[in-house]
Amino acid sequence: MDLTTTVAVDEENSVARVSLAGALNTDTAPAFELRLQDVVDKNYALTVLDMKDLDYISSAGLRVIFKAAKQTRGRGNKLAAANRKPHIDKVFEILKALPDMAVFANEQELDDYLDSMQSQVRGD
Template sequence: MDLTTTVSIDEENSVARVALDGALNTDTAPAFEQRLQDVVDKRFALTVLDMKDLDYISSAGLRVIFKAAKQTRSQGNKLAAANRKPHIDKVFEILKALPDMAVFANEQELDDYLDSMQRRALDE
């Protein structure tokens, strides 16, 4: 599955909105990282990742988001995630519960686990 991103800017309020549509995974993360970096480099007070149409996220996608969050924080700005679907929200809940704990043997094991949790949340 592909990922389409649409960026809209509210200069007056210093807000950038990045809408994600599709899957943020190993294949799509590099291009998304560059697109997001271009936005972050402009130092908006708030960058919102609109996840209304995001269908899947892997550890590669999470790394891009966490890297951008760290960068915006160091600039004195904010990165926010909005409109998360329940199965995407579940991934963020899991990571919040285990922020400093390495519980997976490797990236593939983590991706398999995240995939399983997202599928389970979709079935509920």
């Protein structure tokens, strides 16, 4: 599955909205990282990741988001995730509950777990 991103900017309020549609995974994360980095580099006070149409997220996608969050925080700005579907929200809940704990043997094990949790919440 591919990932489509669109960026809408409200210059007056210094807000960028990055809408994601499709899957943010190992294949799509590198291009998304470049696109998101371009937005972060413009130093908006708030960057919103609109996940209304995001169907799947892997550890590669999470790394891109966490890297951008760290960069925006370091610049005194904010990064927010909005409109998360229940299965995407579940991934963020899991990571919030275990922020500093390495629970998985490797990246593939983490991706398999995230895939399983997202499938379970979707009812697949």
